[in-house]
Amino acid sequence: MNPSLKTLVFACRWCPLLGAERAGRERLALPPDFRLIPMECAGAVSPDLILRAFADGAHGVAVMGCHFGGCRHNGANRSAHTRLQLLSAALEAVGIRPARLFVSWGTAHEARQFAGVLSDFQARIRALRKEKDLPLLRGNFTPGHDREMRP
Amino acid sequence: MKKAVLFCTCCGTISATLPPDRLRDALGARLLSAYGKEGPQPACEEFYACSMLCRREESEAALNSVLASGAEAVLAAGCSLSARGFETMKFLGGSTLAEWADIREACAWIHEDAPDGALRKAADILCMGLAALERRAAVAEKPPPCDFPTGEVLVIGGGPAGLACAGALGKMGVRAVLAERRAALGGMLTQLGLLFPRFISGPELAEELIRDVKHIGVQVLPKTTVSGVQPVPGGYRAVLNGKNGEEERRFDAVVLAAGALPVLPRGLYRYGELTGVLSQLELETSLGRVESGQKEALALPRQAVFLQCVAARDENNPYCSAVCCPTSLKNAIRLRSLRPDGSVTVVHRNIATPGKHLEALYRRATASGVLLRSHDPAVTPECLGTERVEGLRFRDALNGEDTVLPADAVVCSTPLKPLPDTLKLAGSLGLRTDGMGFACAREPVQPVSPSGAGIFICGAARWPATVEHCLEQGRAAAAKAAAYMRGIGSCSGDSRCLPVVPQTFWELMPDSACRLPSAEVNGEKCSRCGRCAAVCPYGACFLPEDAGMRVDARKCARCGSCAAVCPTGAASLPGETVAVLRARIKEALSR
Amino acid sequence: MPDTKQAVLVVGAGVAGMQAALDLANFGRRVHLVEQDSHLGGQTLRLDKVYPTDHCAFCPVWTHAFACREHPRITVLTGTRFKGLRRGPEGDIALLEKAARLIDGDKCVFCGKCMEVCPRKALLGRAPDLPWDPAQPPVPWLDAGRCDACGKCGPACPAGAIDAARQTETFEIAVGDCIFAGGFQEPRPAPAPEFGGHTHPDILTAMAFETLIAEYNAVPGEKLRCPSDGRPVENLAFIQCAGARDRRFLSHCSAVCCMHAAKQASWLKRRQPDLDIAVFYTDLRTPGKGQEAYMKTAEKLGVRFVRRRPGLAAPVDGPSGKGIALRHEINARVATTLADIVVLNGGLACCPCPEEAAEAGAHPCGFCSEPADIANSVIQAGSAAALICGRQTGKDASSPAYRGSGGRP
Structure with missing residues (x-):
């Protein structure tokens, strides 16, 4: 297994993070190449952050949130969904494989569900390792207002 | 900023997969490689391992030790926040700038069979936390007051x-x-x-x-x-x-x-056409007038039939209006006592009297002689008569037969709308x-x-x-x-906006101890595009005429949607700014 | 005027109790939230899904439980039973009993060592009958039936949290007001002997059935199986009003069962469309918000709602007999239908507020005072909290319109 097939998972701290914690408590085995960033709401994930993740070396990015109708923030996940669909279309238009951006709503709040969803995602990213689309994003992306990043 | 890592081995369950010395070496190597020999000092000065960080004695000792050696911020690594992390952070965050990293449920316990990968991941997680600490600006101690409260x-x-x-x-x-x-x-x-x-x-x-x-x-x-x-x-x-x-x-x-208000049964069951076809409210008024002595009891109907679910539970009003069955039963009881010589029948599809008190009303109605018949809704009941109502025809649901009940009043129970x-x-x-x-x-x-x-x-x-x-x-x-x-309790109801990673907000005044600072918009960067206002699920973003967007602190629930859509990075959550998030992402992925 | 510096006691941490505690604490009162279970959440936590939104029961309950734990004005006392309330010189005195628990939740770090060393596997990560693990922070659950008190767990615990010799302790606290939210319980044995409740593993109460079909326990693609012999279920029957609206047992209507049956039936139908599900009801009660629409959806999914009360439900006798036979009287003839599993709904008994406590001024709210679903329980709790908070300004003229739980006689 290629050790540098890292993926980034943005998980909202309600349903998906609960699934992650339960998976931990039950000691379910998961592949170690994903990095999880908890967010208050999946609606807080901007396309900017996702593109930054790809630029920094992610082979895949997952956004996990609560199911529609179950968002604690009055359905902010619905507008997030629209945003991410637009991003997905934009990525596809420039030649990035759509499977690299994975969005899951409310399917991962239980230990086994979380483990299953994450393992599937990792497997799909691993299947894409021979593709040549990522260099389109590596190092070529400078967001307009990215003046705050200091080394 | 000098930082220290407090590493909890959780009685050996974490260190079984993540030995502290190996982790410390991995961390040290990474941070030195990031800064080089001539560059700024390594970010992490001290790595303090203990067995149960959640124990007050241990966390106190750890904190005192690292603070004494000059640390200005602390990254605590251990179990998950909802296990013991939150309460430990309450203590640590009360003393210094602190951050929590979950390396137990999020790393050691799910990667027990891949210790090398787990070690790399734990090192990444710690670097993410340290980078976030570095960029955490000092946050205002009190949340900004609400604009122009009227009380x-x-x-x-x-x-x-x-x-x-x-x-x-x-x-x-x-x-x-x-x-x-x-x-x-x-x-x-x-x-x-x-x-x-x-x-x-x-x-x-x-x-x-x-x-x-x-x-x-x-x-x-x-x-x-x-x-x-x-x-x-x-x-x-x-x-x-x-x-x-x-x-x-x-x-x-x-x-x-x-x-x-209750719907009038216009056009249904010949209401308005036949005398004696009444709405429930009309009967209610008659009963009231009899009870207060303004009217004779004999003016009340002798053979009353109450028809339930009129204009309800159909295509136009596809719901059960909850109050019609109790009201009919109540009025039936009143009618029975005012006209004991007559009869009262309630023709229904279901009697909806859930609970204790309404069920008691139901029993009281049957005890006082109110008759109940259930009708088959597949066949619409019909009021019979030429000028006055004479009866109600319906299909009995229990025996399937068409029945005609003689009646001199048919009371239609209609839904509230x-x-x-x-x-x-x-x-x-x-x-x-x-x-x-x-x-x-x-x-x-x-x-x-x-x-x-x-x-x-x-x-x-x-x-x-x-x-x-x-x-x-x-x-x-x-x-x-x-x-x-009172400004207490977050805008999203009763659950406080608990921080994803607890920060040093615990020294806030008790009244606002439940609230974390709301989202903020940096006036200099704001381009007044209005996207944050459009996306805010709480309607907390405003565009005043002469300034950049503002956030109503009372309504904000820190969901972060405004920060997600802001094109200039003006909108952000204090503590989890875009800079902090980007630093986390970079640390997570760049090695 | 009541002393607002005194805390309010909230007995019971189900949805009603937690809501009352949060409303009071958010207003500014201090609250002692007392719960006899080791976790917050009450009966709702034993549910898998809730109606009418089909959300997981856990989500809303968990966040409320978390908020109760972290709220600076709420003190949570789990594993503590409410023993009584009496009037004191300045307010009320509540008598509480802290149960003797093997593991002290305050010290446990959930390292799992006790679970590893137990030779009988009596210590588990969570209680098996709860669809969701609710304890925050997590504590291993002891199966008292399997434990043989060998004592190996004690020395294995590095946190010193295990003490088999712990006794129950009784203590008193002074409070200014009290809200009683004791909820309901399913009576055991199940009443209505004609339905054979608890006599056969395939005749289940609603809550037991909920655990059986919980999404946690469901493996995708697997069929529902009979608890008795594991054969796949083909026919399912719900009997409503079993033990309720019945002068022999409970004369009231439990208010939630019709919708509860519709919820369980629709979830099953979605997973296994070829299941035959019949709900035998007396009155189908859907008066709440969104409930009629929910029932119609269940009907569209193919759940059969039959207005009939079976006379008898008994296991089929005989060597080839499998299933439960339901005897019905239809048009003066006796007909028999078979079901693989029979679910008995109804007979949810309110846990009443002790009289002495009520006299001392405890406000009952939630199911214990009037059978109610989650929405109505939460509303009742908010109403009780408003009454208590309203008294502190001294402007309460104590009119009957405001006293007690809505002035019910």
Whole structure:
């Protein structure tokens, strides 16, 4: 297994993070190449952050949130969904494989569900390792207002 | 900034997969490689391992040790936040800038069979935390106050729910303004006779509630309609049309208690065509007049048939209106006692009397001689007669036979439906309505708080409810509104906006101890594009005329949507700014 | 005027109790939230899904439980039973009993060592009958039936949290007001002997059935199986009003069962569309918000709602007999239908507020005072909290319109 097939998972701290914690408590085995960033709401994930993740070396990015109708923030996940669909279309238009951006709503709040969803995602990213689309994003992306990043 | 890592081995369960010395070496190598020999000092000065960081003695000792050696910020690594992390962070965060990293449920326990990968991941997680700490700016100690608070709550509707709400608010020390479109307060209560289960009349209960409201000093505005409510910084602006003509007033919170009225059975069951086909309210009025001596009991029908679910549970009104069965049974009992020589039959599809008290009403009705027949809804019942009603034909559901019940009155039980004005009002308040005209909150656990940002609903505007339930809902809405007015409890209801990663906010004043600072918009960077206002689920973002976007601290629930859509990075959550997030992402992925 | 510096006691941490505690605490009162279970959440936590939104029961309950734990004004006392309330010189005195628990939740770090060393596997990560693990922070659950008190767990615990010799302790606290939210319980044994409740593993109560079909326990693609012999279920029957609206047992209507049956039936139908599900009801009660629409959806999914009360439900006798036979009287004839599993709904008994406590001024709210679903329980709790908060300004003229739980006689 290629050790540098890292993926980034943005998980909202309600349903998906609960699934992650339960998976931990039950000691379910998961592949170690994903990095999880908890967010208050999946609606807080901007396309900017996702593109930054790809630029920094992610082979895949997952956004996990609560199911529609179950968002604690009055359905902010619905507008997030629209945003991410637009991003997905934009990525596809420039030649990035759509499977690299994975969005899951409310399917991962239980230990086994979380483990299953994450393992599937990792497997799909691993299947894409021979593709040549990522260099389109590596190092070529400078967001307009990215003046705050200091080394 | 000098930082230290407090690493918990959790009695060996973490260190079985992540040995602390290996982790320390991995961390050291990474940080040195990032900075080089001539560059700035390594970010992590000290790595302190202990066995149970959640124990107060151990965390105190760890903290004192690293603070004594000059650390200015601390990254604590251990179990998950909801296990012991949160309470440990409460202590650590109270003393210094601190951050928590979950390396147990999130790393050691799920990667037990891949220790090398787990080690790399743990090193990444720690670097993410350290990078976030580095960029965590000093945060204001107190959340900014709300703009222009007026301290007033507008209660729209002076029926039982609105009166109970306004009264409860007043008793809790909140200034309430009650707007009622009619000249007299009381709503439907003024038209109802005996109420179950208290056996007082509607007007009597209305009098009690009004007396309470006036005694407390609620500002009552009769003959006042509310046409349009808009969110503004700090609250809401309502247009009131009352005795002073049109007036704009600002309120901090709004309670919708505009109620609902029974539908008239026009065009159904020959109502209006045959004498004796009555609406429930008409019977209610007759019964009231007999009970108060204004009318003879013999004027009441001798063979009354109550027909349930008229214009309800059909395509037009596909819902059960909850109050019709109790009302029919109550009126049937009254009719039986006023005309013991007659008969009363209730023809129904289901008798909806759930619970203790309503079921007791049902038993009381049958005990007093009220007859019940269930009809098959596949065959629409028919009122028979030429000028007066003579009978009701229906198909009996139990034996499947067509039956004709002789009757000199057929009482149609119709559903409650909110007025079109109420629908418009709900729309301007930004409330979702279901297809049937009722305003929606967040069922089932937040039934009176729609978005939580200062708008509440109660009573029949929310859903048909008995008078008792309306009173309860009014008070429940008042409890929520009063807490909201105190600025305590986050805007998303009762759950505090708990930080994803706890930060040093615990030294806030107790009153605002539950609230973390709301989202902020940096005025210099704001381009006034308005995207944050469009996406905010709480309507907390505003665009004043002469400045950049502002966030109403009371309404903000820190969901982060504004930060997600802001093109210039002006909108951000204090503590989890875009810079912090980007630093986390970079540390997670770049090695 | 009641002393507002005194805390309010909330007995019971189900949805009603937690809501009352949060409303009071958010208003500014201090609250002692007492719960006899080791976790917050009450009966709702034993549910898998809730109606009418089909959300997981856990989500809303968990966040409320978390908020109760972290709220600076709420003190949570789990594993503590409410023994009584009496009037004191300045307010009320509540008598509480802290149960003797093997593991002290305050000390446990959930390292799992006790679970590893137990030779009988009596210590588990969570209680098996709860669809969701609710304890925050997590504590291993002891199966008292399997434990043989060998004592190996004690020395294995590095946190010193295990003490088999711990006794129950009784203590008193002074409070200014009290809200009683004791909820309901399913009576054991199940009443209505004609339905054979608890006599056969395939005749289940509603809550037991909920655990059986919980999404946690469901493996995708697997069929529902009979608890008795594991054969796949083909026919399912719900009997409503079993033990309720019945002068022999409970004369009231439990208010939630019709919708509860519709919820369980629709979820099953979605997973296994070929299941035959019949709900035998007396009155189908859907008066709440969104409930009629929910029922119609269940009907569209193919759930059969039959207005009939079976006379008898008994396991089929005989060597080839499998299933439960339901005897019905239809048009003066006896007909028999078979079901693989029978679910008995109804007979939810309210846990009443002790009289002495009520006299001392405890406000009952939630199911214990009037059978109610989640929305109505939460509303009742908010109403009780408003009454208590309203008293502190001294403006309460104590009119009957406001006293007690809605002034019910």
